[in-house]
Amino acid sequence: MEAVHYSTVVSSQFSAKSHPPSTNKAFYWPNCAVNSTKFSSSWTGSSNASSLSCSNLFTREVCGWVNSKTVNRRKNMRSVVRAEMFGQLTSGLETAWNKLKGEEVLTKENIVEPMRDIRRALLEADVSLPVVRRFVQAVSDQAVGVGLIRGVRPDQQLVKIVHEELVKLMGGEVSELSFAKSGPTVILLAGLQGVGKTTVCAKLANYLKKQGKNCMLVAGDVYRPAAIDQLVILGEQVGVPVYTAGTEVKPSEIARQALEEAKRKNINIVIMDTAGRLQIDKSMMDELKEVKKVLNPTEVLLVVDAMTGQEAAALVTTFNLEIGITGAILTKLDGDSRGGAALSVKEVSGKPIKLVGRGERMEDLEPFYPDRMAGRILGMGDVLSFVEKAQEVMRQEDAEELQKKIMSANFDFNDFLKQTRAVARMGSMTRVIGMIPGMGKVTPAQVREAEKSLKIMEGMIEAMTPEEREKPELLAESPVRRKRVAQDSGKTEQQVSQLVAQLFQMLVRMKNLMGVMEGGSIPALSNLEDALKSEQKAPPGTARRKRRSPSRRQFVDTASTRPSPRGFGSKN
Numbered sequence: 001m002e003a004v005h006y007s008t009v010v011s012s013q014f015s016a017k018s019h020p021p022s023t024n025k026a027f028y029w030p031n032c033a034v035n036s037t038k039f040s041s042s043w044t045g046s047s048n049a050s051s052l053s054c055s056n057l058f059t060r061e062v063c064g065w066v067n068s069k070t071v072n073r074r075k076n077m078r079s080v081v082r083a084e085m086f087g088q089l090t091s092g093l094e095t096a097w098n099k100l101k102g103e104e105v106l107t108k109e110n111i112v113e114p115m116r117d118i119r120r121a122l123l124e125a126d127v128s129l130p131v132v133r134r135f136v137q138a139v140s141d142q143a144v145g146v147g148l149i150r151g152v153r154p155d156q157q158l159v160k161i162v163h164e165e166l167v168k169l170m171g172g173e174v175s176e177l178s179f180a181k182s183g184p185t186v187i188l189l190a191g192l193q194g195v196g197k198t199t200v201c202a203k204l205a206n207y208l209k210k211q212g213k214n215c216m217l218v219a220g221d222v223y224r225p226a227a228i229d230q231l232v233i234l235g236e237q238v239g240v241p242v243y244t245a246g247t248e249v250k251p252s253e254i255a256r257q258a259l260e261e262a263k264r265k266n267i268n269i270v271i272m273d274t275a276g277r278l279q280i281d282k283s284m285m286d287e288l289k290e291v292k293k294v295l296n297p298t299e300v301l302l303v304v305d306a307m308t309g310q311e312a313a314a315l316v317t318t319f320n321l322e323i324g325i326t327g328a329i330l331t332k333l334d335g336d337s338r339g340g341a342a343l344s345v346k347e348v349s350g351k352p353i354k355l356v357g358r359g360e361r362m363e364d365l366e367p368f369y370p371d372r373m374a375g376r377i378l379g380m381g382d383v384l385s386f387v388e389k390a391q392e393v394m395r396q397e398d399a400e401e402l403q404k405k406i407m408s409a410n411f412d413f414n415d416f417l418k419q420t421r422a423v424a425r426m427g428s429m430t431r432v433i434g435m436i437p438g439m440g441k442v443t444p445a446q447v448r449e450a451e452k453s454l455k456i457m458e459g460m461i462e463a464m465t466p467e468e469r470e471k472p473e474l475l476a477e478s479p480v481r482r483k484r485v486a487q488d489s490g491k492t493e494q495q496v497s498q499l500v501a502q503l504f505q506m507l508v509r510m511k512n513l514m515g516v517m518e519g520g521s522i523p524a525l526s527n528l529e530d531a532l533k534s535e536q537k538a539p540p541g542t543a544r545r546k547r548r549s550p551s552r553r554q555f556v557d558t559a560s561t562r563p564s565p566r567g568f569g570s571k572n
């Protein structure tokens with residue numbers, strides 16, 4: 001049998017086959033080790049010099065900086081808390097793979113303990129018991145029959161089987177929203193109190209508006225006057241009209257009036273918010289049934305809170321039996337959810353999760369991709385979501401301009417600032433980092449530090465003159481200038497010096513990366529990684545006394561288009 005390396009298996013999960021080519025055309029993420037399982041999951045997009053590579057490099061730069069700063073602190077931590085959601089589940093599953101280290105082949109005997117770990121991890125993640133039983137059975141059946149595959153270790157085989165089963169468990173394919181063939185598409189949202197319905201209404205309108213749809217929101221929560229105001233404010237925020245009729249009109253009547261108005265105004269999509277209750281009671285269900293009858297909606301989506309675990313799956317089942325729903329929206333996946341809801345909803349209720357909410361911002365609503373979610377659970381990161389986010393925040397022209405600058409080693413502080421802001425627009429660092437394979441073990445403290453350092457950098461760059469931003473060597477050569485920037489930004493001179501040094505280090509890396517891309521030689525990347533590791537950060541004023549680090553020497557050799565700075569110790 002042909003040797004298969006795990007990296008191929010993982011890469012194929014993220015292959016262009018299952019996703020539109022546009023999602024991976026401009027991405028490059030070199031040699032990421034996946035958690036402690038040490039799987040090499042090299043994932044590459046086009047080998048052409050790509051516009052987003054700079055964005056990724058930048059993020060990595062920031063993450064790397066934070067990592068190196070906190071590595072010692074991390075050693076002292078008793079337990080590693082993951083920034084990635086489902087952290088506990090990921091760790092629990094890792095325990096299972098680790099039990100197979102040193103084994104030659106998967107057997108009935110040696111999978112007993114790992115299967116017990118998987119079962120425990122899923123139960124602790126609040127996945128419902130029947131689901132866990134079926135899952136464990138399916139994985140065990142396959143694991144025993146798999147036999148020996150040359151080049152693939154048994155623990156790797158098990159990860160692959162679990163990945164496939166997780167994808168199946170969560171519904172396999174993405175479940176897209178349906179749209180009406182004629183007339184407005186009506187989406188009715190239901191759910192318990194505080195799950196995020198009102199917020200989801202606006203997020204959904206925002207999401208569909210980006211796809212060119214013309215939306216209208218309907219305020220149907222007549223029991224909580226603040227909900228109407230909240231929807232009006234959110235509607236304004238996303239630029240979508242909101243139909244309101246106060247609190248004295250019955251929700252079914254509001255629905256009827258709103259639908260008429262939508263037809264009159266040629267609205268494509270009507271999204272109706274409804275009241276939430278603490279308990280599922282009969283009057284609530286009857287009211288929803290009445291609204292549903294009037295609207296004849298294309299989609300009836302139950303909004304459920306991911307934090308409620310398997311309870312969310314039970315709710316989806318109840319609502320489906322009572323009123324008939326088309327799917328669920330899982331909110332608060334950015335929170336401390338253990339994964340039970342995401343893993344149980346489809347299997348328990350038969351209804352798919354269509355969308356997920358990952359934060360309080362209007363942009364924080366995404367389709368639910370079972371394969372990406374499985375990848376995240378297994379700590380493989382979510383490269384495709386990362387790429388999509390990056391593409392969303394970076395205009396093509398900006399990216400191309402940046403590309404040119406990088407290739408000619410002309411990247412300055414203005415570009416640095418642009419990149420900082422692009423990263424910030426991608427959302428909280430927790431989410432961004434969680435999407436990167438191998439970064440699953442970054443701690444929340446590290447993430448907070450990364451976010452803080454982005455702000456600090458921004459403050460220092462803003463304190464520079466336009467000339468200094470364009471010519472970073474002015475700062476590199478002049479302690480006086482650095483002192484002024486430090487004073488104006490309220491930071492220390494050392495911080496300013498570090499930032500300047502960092503920019504030049506980035507230039508070296510970019511230059512090297514461009515070399516790799518032009519030549520298409522991947523192995524050179526490991527040299528780059530080695531070069532990066534061996535870089536020393538010379539404190540300001542010591543550059544001349546210390547031996548020049550390899551990367552600095554390299555910079556002097558390669559970045560010929562920019563006069564190299566005379567060192568941080570020179571007078572000005």
Ligand SMILES: Nc1nc2c(ncn2[C@@H]2O[C@H](COP(=O)(O)OP(=O)(O)OP(=O)(O)O)[C@@H](O)[C@H]2O)c(=O)[nH]1
Nearest residue numbers: 193194195196197198199276331332357358359360
């Ligand atoms: N972190 C996080 N918070 C969310 C998310 N979705 C909603 N929220 C927050 O959850 C809280 C409740 O959201 P609402 O939209 O008011 O909930 P609701 O279901 O309409 O509440 P009722 O009208 O009382 O039934 C708000 O503070 C939202 O910002 C999410 O995906 N992540």
